[in-house]
Amino acid sequence: MQHPSINTLGGAFGAEVVGLDLRQPIDPEIVGTLNQALLDNIVLVIRDQDLTAQEFRDGMANFGDPMLQHRAAFRLPECPDVSRIINREKMRPAANWHTDHTNHERPPKATILYARKLPAEGGDTCFSDMYAGLDNLSNESRAEIEDMITLNNMEPDSPTYAAGDRNEFDQGVRHPMVRTHPETGKKALYFHVTKALGIEGMETNAVRPFLDGLLDQAIKPENTLRHHWRLGDVVISDNRCAMHRADPNYDQAEERLLWRIILQGDRPVK
Numbered sequence: 001m002q003h004p005s006i007n008t009l010g011g012a013f014g015a016e017v018v019g020l021d022l023r024q025p026i027d028p029e030i031v032g033t034l035n036q037a038l039l040d041n042i043v044l045v046i047r048d049q050d051l052t053a054q055e056f057r058d059g060m061a062n063f064g065d066p067m068l069q070h071r072a073a074f075r076l077p078e079c080p081d082v083s084r085i086i087n088r089e090k091m092r093p094a095a096n097w098h099t100d101h102t103n104h105e106r107p108p109k110a111t112i113l114y115a116r117k118l119p120a121e122g123g124d125t126c127f128s129d130m131y132a133g134l135d136n137l138s139n140e141s142r143a144e145i146e147d148m149i150t151l152n153n154m155e156p157d158s159p160t161y162a163a164g165d166r167n168e169f170d171q172g173v174r175h176p177m178v179r180t181h182p183e184t185g186k187k188a189l190y191f192h193v194t195k196a197l198g199i200e201g202m203e204t205n206a207v208r209p210f211l212d213g214l215l216d217q218a219i220k221p222e223n224t225l226r227h228h229w230r231l232g233d234v235v236i237s238d239n240r241c242a243m244h245r246a247d248p249n250y251d252q253a254e255e256r257l258l259w260r261i262i263l264q265g266d267r268p269v270k
């Protein structure tokens, strides 16, 4: 039986899991401990994994149900629940703060990234605690967004979405700007800055500056975690209370490849 240890990373949030092999069965009690650790720490870094795509998928199924991702061309043919995140094939680093797949009615509760190829330097992923992000807002901003509804679509200008992806996944979805986490009961700021193309009752041109202004208030060094990747790292983040971004400041001549799984979430509620 595996007995992994879970150690906080020393910053505001985040924990490291060592001594866990995702290829091997995990006792249900340990699965419960890991899921609780994700709720408590928002981000879990599972070290030293050596996985095929199918092993990655099966290991992650301990945390929830893998959900099909909306770029068909980037799914791995041998395991379609796993998608590639790569700085090639017109895919740009997701440098803006966001939570994933908000164009879905039931967006993913968690995003899991697995480092496969890394640049010699840089290529970090940054995470931000959005419980704290909500608390960081001024009273005026907090009151203003309390009942706001975002209107979410796939980015109109992304070259990585095929027509079929849009037909299947771009119907437009409304989400609350402030959501209550279904497991912790705590409220968090919730939006995807390039998918929230509208806000109910707001002029379209005003939306992006408004969202950028909220991010400026919400995201501070004190509620941010910078993850410097090691090959073999599997990083799980709770999308219901965290945002993330890729740091694009690395040599783009070098390939950076992550495998990604997303886990089915609930419909966000205020």
Ligand SMILES: [Fe+2]
Binding pocket: 094, 098, 099, 100, 244
């Ligand atoms: Fe993302």
